[in-house]
Amino acid sequence: MAKVMMKGNEAMALAALKAGCKAFFGYPITPQSELPEYLAKHMHKYGGVFLQAESEVAAINMVYGASGAGVRVMTSSSSPGIALKQEGISYMAGAELPAVIINVMRGGPGLGGIQPSQADYKQITRGGGNGDYYVIAYAPEDLQETVNVIKEAFDVADLYRNPVMIAVDGLIGQMMEPVDVDMEVPKRDLPEKTWATTGTQGKRPPVNINSLYLDPLSLEKHALKLAEKYRLIKAKEQRYELVNMDGAELVIVAFGTMARITRSAMEILAQEGIKVGLLRPITIWPFPEKAFNEIPETAKGILCCELSTGQMIDDVKIANNGRLPVGFFGRTGGMLPEPEEIVNAVKAMLGGLKHE
Amino acid sequence: MALGKITVDIERCKGCGLCIEACPYHLLELTPDYVNKKGYQPMRIHTPEKCIGCANCAMMCPDVCITVERL
Amino acid sequence: MSKIVFQRTKGLTEKEFSYCPGCTHGIIHRLVAEVLEELNLLDRAIGISPVGCSVMNYEFFNCDMQQAAHGRAPAVATGIKRVRPDAIVFTYQGDGDLASIGTAEIVHAAHRSENITVIFINNAVYGMTGGQMAPTTLVGQKTTTSPYGRDPKHSGQPIRMSELLATIPGATYVERVSVHDPANVRKAKRAVKKAFEIQMNGLGFSFVEFISTCPVNWGKTPQEALNWAKENMLSYYPLGVFREPKEDAQ
Numbered sequence: 061m062a063k064v065m066m067k068g069n070e071a072m073a074l075a076a077l078k079a080g081c082k083a084f085f086g087y088p089i090t091p092q093s094e095l096p097e098y099l100a101k102h103m104h105k106y107g108g109v110f111l112q113a114e115s116e117v118a119a120i121n122m123v124y125g126a127s128g129a130g131v132r133v134m135t136s137s138s139s140p141g142i143a144l145k146q147e148g149i150s151y152m153a154g155a156e157l158p159a160v161i162i163n164v165m166r167g168g169p170g171l172g173g174i175q176p177s178q179a180d181y182k183q184i185t186r187g188g189g190n191g192d193y194y195v196i197a198y199a200p201e202d203l204q205e206t207v208n209v210i211k212e213a214f215d216v217a218d219l220y221r222n223p224v225m226i227a228v229d230g231l232i233g234q235m236m237e238p239v240d241v242d243m244e245v246p247k248r249d250l251p252e253k254t255w256a257t258t259g260t261q262g263k264r265p266p267v268n269i270n271s272l273y274l275d276p277l278s279l280e281k282h283a284l285k286l287a288e289k290y291r292l293i294k295a296k297e298q299r300y301e302l303v304n305m306d307g308a309e310l311v312i313v314a315f316g317t318m319a320r321i322t323r324s325a326m327e328i329l330a331q332e333g334i335k336v337g338l339l340r341p342i343t344i345w346p347f348p349e350k351a352f353n354e355i356p357e358t359a360k361g362i363l364c365c366e367l368s369t370g371q372m373i374d375d376v377k378i379a380n381n382g383r384l385p386v387g388f389f390g391r392t393g394g395m396l397p398e399p400e401e402i403v404n405a406v407k408a409m410l411g412g413l414k415h416e
Numbered sequence: 417m418a419l420g421k422i423t424v425d426i427e428r429c430k431g432c433g434l435c436i437e438a439c440p441y442h443l444l445e446l447t448p449d450y451v452n453k454k455g456y457q458p459m460r461i462h463t464p465e466k467c468i469g470c471a472n473c474a475m476m477c478p479d480v481c482i483t484v485e486r487l
Numbered sequence: 488m489s490k491i492v493f494q495r496t497k498g499l500t501e502k503e504f505s506y507c508p509g510c511t512h513g514i515i516h517r518l519v520a521e522v523l524e525e526l527n528l529l530d531r532a533i534g535i536s537p538v539g540c541s542v543m544n545y546e547f548f549n550c551d552m553q554q555a556a557h558g559r560a561p562a563v564a565t566g567i568k569r570v571r572p573d574a575i576v577f578t579y580q581g582d583g584d585l586a587s588i589g590t591a592e593i594v595h596a597a598h599r600s601e602n603i604t605v606i607f608i609n610n611a612v613y614g615m616t617g618g619q620m621a622p623t624t625l626v627g628q629k630t631t632t633s634p635y636g637r638d639p640k641h642s643g644q645p646i647r648m649s650e651l652l653a654t655i656p657g658a659t660y661v662e663r664v665s666v667h668d669p670a671n672v673r674k675a676k677r678a679v680k681k682a683f684e685i686q687m688n689g690l691g692f693s694f695v696e697f698i699s700t701c702p703v704n705w706g707k708t709p710q711e712a713l714n715w716a717k718e719n720m721l722s723y724y725p726l727g728v729f730r731e732p733k734e735d736a737q
Contacts (some may be wrong), residue, residue, distance in 0.1 A: 118595065119563075121562035129553075258574075259574050260551060261530050266552065268552050433708070472669040477513070477671065478504065478506065479513050483494045
């Protein structure tokens with residue numbers, strides 16, 4: 061199909077429909093309300109169910125129910141609403157239920173602001189809900205990548221029986237770009253959902269969807285089973301992009317919108333003869349630790365750039381493992397930097413290399 | 417000759433006594449000389465020949481221990 | 488020639504109930520299970536377990552079950568019924584689950600007239616956590632968090648869920664029943680049957696509130712607890728039908 065100009069929120073909604081999403085439960089919140097609005101209009105044309113829930117809490121629990129009943133289901137929200145969903149997400153991870161959850165990040169904490177941010181990184185990757193679990197999280201940078209990643213996310217969620225989060229920000233949700241929603245994406249081999257509550261039909265014993273294990277030994281066994289699953293995901297699903305690594309003096313680590321602004325900064329720096337590379341996580345969980353092995357010997361430091369006061373920087377430091385100095389540049393509260401601000405941060409770091 | 421007959425799953429019974437109160441002819445009691453595996457004195461019918469099979473006991477039993485027949 | 492007039496229903500698994508001796512959960516589980524069996528619904532039933540004493544009733548009902556977060560069962564039920572409209576979906580919730588943390592979810596499920604059946608167990612106390620005050624605790628009733636008796640000036644009046652939900656147009660069928668004696672148990676079963684028939688006929692939201700007991704946390708024997716419920720709860724929580732479909736709708 062040819063590329064069509066679409067607004068991010070609508071492209072994300074359409075991507076889900078193309079991936080066979082058959083149910084959406086959500087709630088309005090800026091800057092993602094266009095996503096449920098699009099599905100309110102179009103979901104029924106794809107034979108699916110749309111319902112505006114009474115809250116984000118109710119929505120994630122409707123997702124739990126539909127997912128438990130074996131149906132491809134999605135919800136979307138923005139930072140404060142995602143905070144509300146944490147209980148439900150933890151329950152889904154514990155009960156091993158698949159779903160796609162889109163977080164169109166905005167400034168926080170609390171009610172915060174409606175402009176874009178990346179300040180949910182910790183909430184997403186450190187698990188905002190209780191217990192030993194993770195969500196698989198993708199952080200695409202443009203609409204085409206977002207659409208592709210959403211389509212894959214449904215398969216990945218089904219394959220691992222785990223919630224998958226799409227971490228975009230308000231800019232990605234609101235902007236318009238050309239996008240081909242029918243672009244082929246890799247598919248996974250998926251087993252039948254024999255665990256789902258579809259009604260016994262008199263043909264099999266009843267099944268339960270449950271995260272309660274009162275006996276501690278059983279709960280430990282269950283948590284270890286999940287941990288093994290996460291170990292497998294860490295080994296197989298890290299995704300990243302490396303740009304301009306050859307001979308780079310400094311490597312910027314940035315994702316999403318910050319990565320796009322970084323690309324412009326890199327062009328300016330290149331014109332001034334400063335070689336800067338970009339290590340762009342596409343999955344923020346599992347964090348692409350493997351990518352750090354590919355930072356060249358020429359690199360004198362790492363500059364972590366985020367739309368926050370510094371959350372991914374912890375993972376950068378862990379992956380860096382003491383090898384190089386790690387600096388930080390960020391804007392937050394919904395502010396977006398000009399490329400020149402990143403240029404200056406790079407120059408400052410190269411001028412006086414030190415750890416943050 | 418009794419009109420009804422009850423069978424009690426004495427290991428499932430928790431000796432709660434709701435059936436005893438429910439029996440219109442006061443035919444039931446907790447077994448005085450037996451304690452089941454759970455540590456409860458299960459119910460028994462002390463005068464089975466007066467049972468009419470009304471199933472009031474079974475209506476009240478929270479553990480579904482009682483089977484009732486009409487003879 | 489003898490005839491069995493009462494035996495254990497196939498709607499229950501063989502597992503022994505984990506409830507305290509004389510707890511009315513057992514009676515009510517049995518009624519729901521019997522109705523599901525008699526109406527031939529077990530094959531397409533999907534129930535939702537709450538958080539409370541009956542959290543593990545997914546082990547007792549002989550059908551597919553999902554265990555839900557505290558209060559969220561009506562939302563989980565909504566998710567299931569919207570994607571599997573042919574399933575018979577029911578929730579089973581206590582007073583903390585439905586009348587405290589879950590008030591938004593139950594009100595909106597009724598408001599949308601979700602085609603589900605809700606079984607509400609009102610025993611005026613929080614059982615599982617050791618006897619704290621519930622929204623349904625009576626004025627003057629002593630609990631571990633109202634040790635001097637519920638003071639309405641401090642904690643408000645107890646909440647009457649059936650009356651509240653009956654004001655919502657989407658709440659197709661709302662009835663309050665009791666299980667304190669065999670006659671009421673039989674009447675309660677008829678209400679449960681009616682509720683599931685409402686769902687089978689696609690008529691919308693059905694709700695049965697059960698006046699129930701908690702012998703251990705009330706500090707009474709099982710029979711004393713039934714008597715206390717009859718003497719003290721029925722005057723505040725009257726039994727009866729609060730909303731039902733008009734004759735021609737059925």
